[in-house]
Amino acid sequence: PLLQAAGKKNSLNLLGLTEAELEEQFVRGDGPGGQATNKTNNCVVLKHVPSGIVVKCHQTRSVEKNRKIAREILQEKVDLFYKGEESDVFKEKKALERKKQEKKRRAREHLERKKLFKEMQQLDKK
Secondary structure (H helix, E strand, O other): OHHHHOOOOOOOOOOOOOHHHEEEEEEOOOOOOOHHHHOOOOEEEEEEOOOOEEEEEOOOOOHHHHHHHHHHHHHHHHHHHHHHHHOHHHHHHHHHHHHHHHHHHHHHHHHHHHHHHHHHHHHHHO
């Protein structure tokens, strides 16, 4: 569950990765795209050997862009793996969850006020 927090872009204080710790493969991607996906090996599979974390990235057609994105995601996941709840990625995700819950709460309150206002209008008409 902690690893699901990875993928956020604003974290700056992440653990570094060395190329010696990584295993990289290029495979065919999956999903929609037809010939563009079926005949090219532009999906990057990146494994961090010490932790065993594997990332598969096939977001673009470009191998270089996929390599860069895969490294960013892997770096965040490794940081989360080693630091746990102290990781900036985890803290950022928790902050976003709190913000989302607060927004839902305000929307619910607004809906209740609206409902009460309509009821008051109905009573005034009678």
